[in-house]
Amino acid sequence: MKRHFWVLIHRYAGLFMALVLTIAGLTGSILAFYHELGEWLNPPPANKVAILSTPMLDPFVLRKRALLLEPHASINNVNLKQEPGEIYIPEFEAKIDPATRQPYELQAIKLNPYTGEQIPVVLSASAENQSTGYWPLTRKNILPFIYALHYSLALGQTGSWLFGIAAVIWTADCFVGFYLTLPARKKNSLPTAALKAGQTGCNFRQRWSIAWKIKWPSSNFRLNFDLHRAGGLWTWLMLLIFAWSSVLLNLGEQVYIPVMKQFFELTLAKDYPIADLPQPHPDPRIDFKTAYRKAQGLMAEQSQQKGFMVMEERSISYVPAKGMYCYTVNTDYDIGSGGLSMLWLEGNGNEFSALYLPTGQKAGDTISNWLQCLHMARVGGLAYKIFLCLMGFVVAMLSVTGVYIWWKKRHALKLKLKMTA
Numbered sequence: 001m002k003r004h005f006w007v008l009i010h011r012y013a014g015l016f017m018a019l020v021l022t023i024a025g026l027t028g029s030i031l032a033f034y035h036e037l038g039e040w041l042n043p044p045p046a047n048k049v050a051i052l053s054t055p056m057l058d059p060f061v062l063r064k065r066a067l068l069l070e071p072h073a074s075i076n077n078v079n080l081k082q083e084p085g086e087i088y089i090p091e092f093e094a095k096i097d098p099a100t101r102q103p104y105e106l107q108a109i110k111l112n113p114y115t116g117e118q119i120p121v122v123l124s125a126s127a128e129n130q131s132t133g134y135w136p137l138t139r140k141n142i143l144p145f146i147y148a149l150h151y152s153l154a155l156g157q158t159g160s161w162l163f164g165i166a167a168v169i170w171t172a173d174c175f176v177g178f179y180l181t182l183p184a185r186k187k188n189s190l191p192t193a194a195l196k197a198g199q200t201g202c203n204f205r206q207r208w209s210i211a212w213k214i215k216w217p218s219s220n221f222r223l224n225f226d227l228h229r230a231g232g233l234w235t236w237l238m239l240l241i242f243a244w245s246s247v248l249l250n251l252g253e254q255v256y257i258p259v260m261k262q263f264f265e266l267t268l269a270k271d272y273p274i275a276d277l278p279q280p281h282p283d284p285r286i287d288f289k290t291a292y293r294k295a296q297g298l299m300a301e302q303s304q305q306k307g308f309m310v311m312e313e314r315s316i317s318y319v320p321a322k323g324m325y326c327y328t329v330n331t332d333y334d335i336g337s338g339g340l341s342m343l344w345l346e347g348n349g350n351e352f353s354a355l356y357l358p359t360g361q362k363a364g365d366t367i368s369n370w371l372q373c374l375h376m377a378r379v380g381g382l383a384y385k386i387f388l389c390l391m392g393f394v395v396a397m398l399s400v401t402g403v404y405i406w407w408k409k410r411h412a413l414k415l416k417l418k419m420t421a
Helices: 003-031 034-041 058-068 142-152 156-181 194-198 202-212 221-233 234-249 252-261 288-306 361-376 379-420
Strands: 071-074 078-080 091-096 310-319 324-332 341-346 352-355
Touching: 003 034, 003 142, 003 156, 003 379, 034 142, 058 071, 058 078, 058 288, 078 379, 142 156, 142 234, 156 221, 156 234, 156 252, 194 288, 221 234, 221 379, 234 252, 234 361, 234 379, 288 310, 288 324, 288 352
Parallel strands: none
Antiparallel strands: 071 091, 078 310, 310 324, 324 341, 341 352
């Protein structure tokens, strides 16, 4: 296929993606600081009590007290990482009322982590807080709206599919764009005498080096062309990471997993460690505390066998759909704040089922977790968030300059046709 064919592919792929990537880039620059902006716009409620010299109650004790206060609920997750003075807020799941076959209505509950006493819950009657839509935009929903724009143009499932398709095209176009930066093959035009003297003209590296540079000063067209070409080259690896991770996030089951399975061993979350049961088991056969102690011992055995270090505990939860307990911890195999190591054991608590490590176990899992963490700024701290913010502007710039180059060439072609008519 001639080079002109790939120029056309790159051009029309870019035009298709231009609006999507411009929006994704600009919104992504904002979302790099999602949590910081969220806390600034909507400071979290003060879920703290005065720190006492006495130790906080065991989280399993707090769970039991919460269930006594709300018998129509289940609590399938116990947070093992208690911050000093942090109010205990249970994660309720409503049971089904046998009379109506509908979930029970539950009350909100907060407990003092030191005494177990119930703390009054103040509910806001503000209509703004109750709103679930995006309009009118307020400080309460502006960030969720930007997030929805980023992954689906705020169009729900239809927008998500559109973004996913654009991400697939973007991934392929990364390679096409890279190829087009390579210098075209030239027929040797040097005279025979020069060739005999050993003169071969500019070598490949010298000719390609032009593509990495931005000529300044220059015309508007040349400036936009250089920004598009050099900008894409200098940031090529990150562009590929963003593109393929976008496929993972938008079309994971449809495209990403089938492709990755062809090359790497990969954990399928929906079937791991077993597929969901035909009917969920809402009640575990042993209590949380017993399962927790068993999980601690099993995790210690696994860390010794596989050579990883447990840094801190996070939670233990019961998954009714699988009838199993899941014990999560942070290990030195995790990636920043984006990965958790998980140990699964049977609902009877006596049988080890599986261990999931974000990295170092399966190549496909390692790549997938790194892609997600890099895309969502879960590594590298503030420095990487700033870099990610700048990369969002680069993505938008590449889209805008690409459209500008197409428009100028189209305009020049029209003028040429008029002159020859």
